[in-house]
Amino acid sequence: MAARTPFPRDSEAKLQHILHHAANVFAELGYERASIRDLSRVTGVSLSGLYYYFRSKQNLLYLIQLKAFTDILQSLQNRLLGVSDPQERFRIFIHNHLEYFLSHPAEMKVLSHEEDALEKPYRSEIAAIKRRYYNLAREIFDDLLGERSGAGVNPRIAVLSLYGMMNWIYKWHNPKVDPDARQLSENIAAIFLYGVLNSPKSTRHSRESDLTLERVAIGK
Amino acid sequence: MAARTPFPRDSEAKLQHILHHAANVFAELGYERASIRDLSRVTGVSLSGLYYYFRSKQNLLYLIQLKAFTDILQSLQNRLLGVSDPQERFRIFIHNHLEYFLSHPAEMKVLSHEEDALEKPYRSEIAAIKRRYYNLAREIFDDLLGERSGAGVNPRIAVLSLYGMMNWIYKWHNPKVDPDARQLSENIAAIFLYGVLNSPKSTRHSRESDLTLERVAIGK
Numbered sequence: 489m490a491a492r493t494p495f496p497r498d499s500e501a502k503l504q505h506i507l508h509h510a511a512n513v514f515a516e517l518g519y520e521r522a523s524i525r526d527l528s529r530v531t532g533v534s535l536s537g538l539y540y541y542f543r544s545k546q547n548l549l550y551l552i553q554l555k556a557f558t559d560i561l562q563s564l565q566n567r568l569l570g571v572s573d574p575q576e577r578f579r580i581f582i583h584n585h586l587e588y589f590l591s592h593p594a595e596m597k598v599l600s601h602e603e604d605a606l607e608k609p610y611r612s613e614i615a616a617i618k619r620r621y622y623n624l625a626r627e628i629f630d631d632l633l634g635e636r637s638g639a640g641v642n643p644r645i646a647v648l649s650l651y652g653m654m655n656w657i658y659k660w661h662n663p664k665v666d667p668d669a670r671q672l673s674e675n676i677a678a679i680f681l682y683g684v685l686n687s688p689k690s691t692r693h694s695r696e697s698d699l700t701l702e703r704v705a706i707g708k
Numbered sequence: 709m710a711a712r713t714p715f716p717r718d719s720e721a722k723l724q725h726i727l728h729h730a731a732n733v734f735a736e737l738g739y740e741r742a743s744i745r746d747l748s749r750v751t752g753v754s755l756s757g758l759y760y761y762f763r764s765k766q767n768l769l770y771l772i773q774l775k776a777f778t779d780i781l782q783s784l785q786n787r788l789l790g791v792s793d794p795q796e797r798f799r800i801f802i803h804n805h806l807e808y809f810l811s812h813p814a815e816m817k818v819l820s821h822e823e824d825a826l827e828k829p830y831r832s833e834i835a836a837i838k839r840r841y842y843n844l845a846r847e848i849f850d851d852l853l854g855e856r857s858g859a860g861v862n863p864r865i866a867v868l869s870l871y872g873m874m875n876w877i878y879k880w881h882n883p884k885v886d887p888d889a890r891q892l893s894e895n896i897a898a899i900f901l902y903g904v905l906n907s908p909k910s911t912r913h914s915r916e917s918d919l920t921l922e923r924v925a926i927g928k
Contacts, residue, residue, distance in 0.1 A: 633905075648880045652874070656871060657868075681905045682906055683903035
């Protein structure tokens, strides 16, 4: 892991505080426009205080991205422990991803918009952890298809389309009208696994039809 | 329609040329960082020459977004003329969207990243044309579900997930290894309509399995 000045362990909480506010500032103003001075104003930490936690604006952007992917990967690996059913593993993957991003909208925007703003050597390090995450998703997906893997689905397109469904959510999710991470992940899993034309017919609406979907989503 | 200085009709081609290069410059540098001077250098048109075609950088960003959505909507409406089969209409929608964006990657990035950079009054005008596009997609989707509309699918989540699958493509599509708009739209239509677990089993791989998928995708 590159490029963070070492600091005492009890500073960890303060670093997290800074990274969280920095994600907000970058999401709001864009990386290019945002300054460390803006971050200082928002966090109430002096400039020299901030530079104790990161070396440069580039280093800060790297730390935000590293933390996001590390957290997601770690919680996914924990949640997968001891779970062997391929559909269950697949649902855990979707729920884990959505839960993280719905509760970290600023990070989601920064990850999506500031990918190209990251320069060497940070860029390749982030690319590597993203590849690890993609590969894990791909394994989960391949297990899910199992013997069907010769069938008509192009796995690269399928997995990247699934990421598209999940990652586009920061563009439209409105907590006031849209479902939470649990229900959203069940909806997306159901569409992805069974498609919209294979959903069970039902004459009942709203709450009860959501239950129908839930049953599809959990495989009953 | 707001805010473009009128100019002779034969300037239309030059305006298109300018908008295309401006999209490239904004995609490359980001709206905030890009200057009209950059655009002048890239197009070879003088600053005063450029201001004949647009009033300001804001106006230019607006014209890029307006043109993209106008073109997409217009070509979709033309292609839908006389087509009544709901699945066929749905496939036309996906193909039209992907064809436009795969051939306009810079516009795609600008539309996705610079949404928030647009200010009043342009912002609400672009929001209105996007709503028209979403509503047309929603109609096509509702016709597709038909009597099933009481079933388990949340139509808002389904349609926005579909946009996610399509709009995320600029992040990963590599023309050297990935399929073109036609095949990609068939893949995405198949996943969305039938899901990955309902694809037909097949023991054959590669080319032949793509044919299998194509058959699913075109409803045979």
